[in-house]
Amino acid sequence: MNEITTIRAGDAATPDTMPHNIEAEQQLLGAILVNNDVYDRISTLVKPAHFFDPVHQRIFEIAAARILKNALASPVTIKAFMEDDEGLKELGGPAYLARLAAAAISAYAARDYAQMIYELAVRRDLIRLGQDISARAGQMDVASEPKEQIIEAEQRLYKLAEQGVAERGFQSFLKAVTEAVNIANAAYQRDGGLAGISTGLIDLDKKLGGLHPSDLIILAGRPSMGKTSLATNIAFNIAKAYKRGQKPDGSEGAVQGGVVGFYSLEMSAEQLAARILSEASEVPSEQIRRGDMTEEEFRRFVEAAKSLEACPLYIDDTPALPIAQVAARARRLKRTHGLDVLMVDYLQLLRGTSKESRVQEVSEITQGLKAIAKELNIPVIALSQLSRQVESREDKRPQLSDLRESGSIEQDADVVMFVYRDEYYREREKPSDHDLEAMAKWQEIMETVHGKAEVVIGKQRHGPIGTVELSFEGRFTRFGNLIKPWQQGGSDGF
Secondary structure (H helix, E strand, C coil), rough: CCCCCCCCCCCCCCCCCCCHHHHHHHHHHHHHHHHHHHHHCCCCCCCCHHHHCHHHHHHHHHHHHHHHHHCCCHHHHHCCCCCHHHHHCCCCCCHHHHHHHCCCCHHHHHHHHHHHHHHHHHHHHHHHHHHHHHHHHHHCCCCCCCCHHHHHHHHHHHHHHHHCCCCCCCCHHHHHHHHHHHHHHHHHCCCCCCEEECCHHHHHHHHHEEEECCEEEEEEEEECCCCHHHHHHHHHHHHHEEEECCCCCEEEEEEECEEEEEEEECHHHHHHHHHHHHHHHCCCCCCHHHCCCCCCHHHHHHHHHHHCCCCCCEEEECCCCHHHHHHHHHHHHHHCCCCCCCEEECCCHHECCCCCHHHHHHHHHHHHHHHHHHHHHCCEEEEEEEHHHHCCCCCCCCCCHHEEEEHHHHHHCCCCEEEHHHHHHHHHCCCCCCCHHHHHHHHHHHHHHCEEEEEEEEEEEECCCCEEEECCCCCEEEEECCCHHHHHHCCCCC
């Protein structure tokens, strides 16, 4: 019978009293050395670091390396690689490898033993983490506040829950290449479709290839350009399209659309929900606000609300959130409900810890958002204000240099997009009614720009820059796919 070493509550954990099961490790290694096919069944679950005995770690590592090269891993072949291993000599030398093979379990039980070894390794990591938290809490250090310790502990626990190891460390280039091929294959399987999550806006998807995991996307614009509207439209499109199933890597998750987390630092959750309902029900947002609706409009509004009840869109409207809290809450949301896309409206309303200057504080915030994107492996869309220098130019289309505290934002972002509506500025250039010629010219210009918006992609690490034209219905604060002249009669995608 296998003996599991455990520790009782109140006991101090030492290396020898940490939870482990040497017999389970021996029998699993024996099964692999007798039948190399067993490795394929357990390779996704167990890694060398999960073995308690350092000698077992090395045996597993060498066996795995040989099997991956399509070479035989047996007591005889592995013996050559461990001739000088001091740990193996203490256990009896090459004869120990033969004893492992002789005590091998049947192949069908290998997965159960692997699961046990993995779970014991996680328990050991939890004990180490608990000891570390206890030790740090006991130190009266001015520089380490309890709140920061809680956030750091939560971050490490999250990593442990996601990966089974407290620190990721280096990974081989082979693993990175394999993941890149899997992403490309997923896009290829969709007939050359998107590698990332669809925004629901066809032309924007074509330019971006969808929203990619671990990317920080900055969506910037002057007030009244529609930044929040575009963000809520994209959030709604992603949440509405959400379908759960088995992903190409075998794990469960979003196969279409996704779960969206929305930090609304400017508007309340109710105001944001009203905007989304305005878009879905096609009732102008100001009428919703005033309650000025016809019976037909109110019926549409209620039906839209019912259909959106199950939408996986989570809103946090806490004002002036510190960047560390943003990360902690996002981790919690991913752990409890899942999280595929995170949105922040808007970046300048977050708080950092730096008191030196606003530029340094913004730099800390953008680095923090990028770190969240990488840690949770999700796209993060952060809205940003633009400086007033846009207004003083003839051509008011935004540029990268218009970003407020631009250095860090431009540097840390993978994609920078600007929302621009020419119609907004043209409306303010309306000439006097008495100047008929100027009025005719103005009306002609207004006809060409009416209901149109541009998303200017000023930076994109993985693709081209350029401009994407969208339709914009101000009454419903809704962006849509612009129908080109040659597409007349087609759908606008909504």
